[in-house]
Amino acid sequence: MFVLFHQVEFLLFLAPVLVGYWMVPKRTRNFFLLIASYAFYASWNWKFGGCLLASTAVDYCVGLGIHRSSQARTRRRLLTLSIVTNLGMLGFFKYSNFFLESLVELAGVFGFSLDIPTLNIILPIGISFYTFQTLSYSIDIYRRKLEPTSNLVDFALFVVFFPQLIAGPIEKARDLLPQLRAPKFLKDVDWKHGLYLFGYGWFLKVVIADPVGVVVNEAFGPPSATVGKLEVSGSRVLMALYAYSLQIYCDFSGYSKMARGLACMFGIRLSRNFYLPFFSRGYIDFYKRWHITLSNWIGEYVYMPLYYYLPRTRLFGAITGTKARLYVSAAVALLVTRIVFGLWHGASVNFVLLGLFIYCGQWASVLANQLTKNSSLRNNAVHAAIARPLQSFVMIHMFAFAMLFFRSHSIEQVEEFCKRLLTDIDLSELLRSDLIWSMYLPAAFLFSYELLQYRRDDEFAILKLSGYRQLAFWLTLATFWILRADPGGGAFIYFQF
Amino acid sequence: MSIAVQIREMLEAEKDFKMSPSxxxxxxLIESGVADSFAMITLVVLLEKTFSIKVEPEEMSQDVFSSIGRIAGYVEGKLSGNDRD
Known part of the structure; x- marks a missing residue:
């Protein structure tokens, strides 16, 4: 299986593809990369290639159809076809069982007993990412923000480009398609940044995320378990929440960096998906730094249309004043957006609660911002020295708590762990010596390195330092790698979405 | 001073916006990070105050409020409409 970027098998796939790509004639490069990308996906499960092909074929035809048609009704119908196809596939594979189970529970509430068996469905890897990507293509053409491509190879490659196929970044066609179409030259490839992104992403996954997962599994149980543990002390839960925050950040941002690094080697620039999220000033700022491409997608295609549409509805007629209507509209649109965001991760009540928790956090951020924006304290040195670190501190802890919804196996585990967090904390357990090596040292290293990037506002800051400083950095990485690397670690967490 | 320039100055002066000369x-405004949807509410209030216009909810759309140029066009339309009244 080639799909795990951090395993040796992937290098056996990458090396011939990279060499072949730059060796074949320029006009056949995209075709070569398309075949390689299909082979990459088929190495996981070729049977689900049908979903990829369906999404590709429908949106290719829909894009051309919308562009050629001048009738509003035809254009709308074609867009609906794209939405139904993509969301239909996503809904069937991802949410069928959730809806069936909810239906049984709902019937139970009204005193009916339904006997509907759950379906044995495997979620096609990457479906949540590529369906959103192809949808954005059709929507942008419908909005006349994008011209469709008539080149099927270019379009198919836009859907299936292997570095970002499985877990993003979710690219918009207006950013990626022009790059795929443009002629590329080996001499223009930015190998330095590409290799750095791939190598550092690999480090985050193999050296930090996978080993720290042991602490998480001790409390929550392994991710594959159907039932989570309940008999766990509050201290262990607390530790596991911080460990999971570290794990998921290094796992997902590590994957995203590797994807960008790989794309860079093919002369393609992918969007940045993470930018120092734990240095954010609150929840609003956080989602401009965490899974940026999903936030942007939902913002552009769900939140903003709702935000402008709702004030015009009859429902909002009772609210007087544009300002008040817009505030209520923002509140409702944000609520819908956050529930969509939660459910995008998976079909369970936990993810709905996650969305609601983030929603409350975002409103707290908005209110704090409104209350303090004209304060004279805001731009002085005291603010910079105390308030900014405090904002990050609060954000880190809120994020860690939100992970309770994200990582728990069931709502019962969330409830039980909440109780234990309130009643069963022994701080001395947090100072266990094994945690220093497994968690605290990697976290301290990561924090120091990200602080450097934050202060210089440059994710490539390390590459601009003097020789001996860079040497110290690489030696630290190598030491961690020798002592901690877990190259046989599991799949990336976001592959399950 | 053109309406677009006035709107630009307005965005530069107000803390809710992250305006830059580029x-x-x-x-x-959204994609370039100048404003988010909450800042757009501030913008509506400022437009109403500065140009003495009334922004009706049904006139607001992603297209009309997308860029300085488009907003300026909208304000010009409102002002010429007001003059005719």
Whole structure:
């Protein structure tokens, strides 16, 4: 299986593809990369290639159809076809069982007993990412923000480009398609940044995320378990929440960096998906730094249309004043957006609660911002020295708590762990010596390195330092790698979405 | 002073916006990070106050409020409509 970027098998796939790509004639490069990308996906499960092909074929035809048609009704119908196809596939594979189970529970509430068996469905890897990507293509053409491509190879490659196929970044066609179409030259490839992104992403996954997962599994149980543990002390839960925050950040941002690094080697620039999220000033700022491409997608295609549409509805007629209507509209649109965001991760009540928790956090951020924006304290040195670190501190802890919804196996585990967090904390357990090596040292290293990037506002800051400083950095990485690397670690967490 | 310039100055003066000289009149305010949806509410209030116009909810759309140029066009339309009244 080639799909795990951090395993040796992937290098056996990458090396011939990279060499072949730059060796074949320029006009056949995209075709070569398309075949390689299909082979990459088929190495996981070729049977689900049908979903990829369906999404590709429908949106290719829909894009051309919308562009050629001048009738509003035809254009709308074609867009609906794209939405139904993509969301239909996503809904069937991802949410069928959730809806069936909810239906049984709902019937139970009204005193009916339904006997509907759950379906044995495997979620096609990457479906949540590529369906959103192809949808954005059709929507942008419908909005006349994008011209469709008539080149099927270019379009198919836009859907299936292997570095970002499985877990993003979710690219918009207006950013990626022009790059795929443009002629590329080996001499223009930015190998330095590409290799750095791939190598550092690999480090985050193999050296930090996978080993720290042991602490998480001790409390929550392994991710594959159907039932989570309940008999766990509050201290262990607390530790596991911080460990999971570290794990998921290094796992997902590590994957995203590797994807960008790989794309860079093919002369393609992918969007940045993470930018120092734990240095954010609150929840609003956080989602401009965490899974940026999903936030942007939902913002552009769900939140903003709702935000402008709702004030015009009859429902909002009772609210007087544009300002008040817009505030209520923002509140409702944000609520819908956050529930969509939660459910995008998976079909369970936990993810709905996650969305609601983030929603409350975002409103707290908005209110704090409104209350303090004209304060004279805001731009002085005291603010910079105390308030900014405090904002990050609060954000880190809120994020860690939100992970309770994200990582728990069931709502019962969330409830039980909440109780234990309130009643069963022994701080001395947090100072266990094994945690220093497994968690605290990697976290301290990561924090120091990200602080450097934050202060210089440059994710490539390390590459601009003097020789001996860079040497110290690489030696630290190598030491961690020798002592901690877990190259046989599991799949990336976001592959399950 | 043109309406687009006045709107630009308004965005530069108000703390809710992250305006920079590199943002052109055609750039999307949301995509270029100048404003988010909450800042757009502030913008509506400022437009109403500065140009003495009334922004009706049904006139607001992603297209009309996307860039400085488009907003300026909308304000000009409102002002010429007001003059005719």
């Amino acid at each position: 943002v052109s009149d055609d750039d999307s």
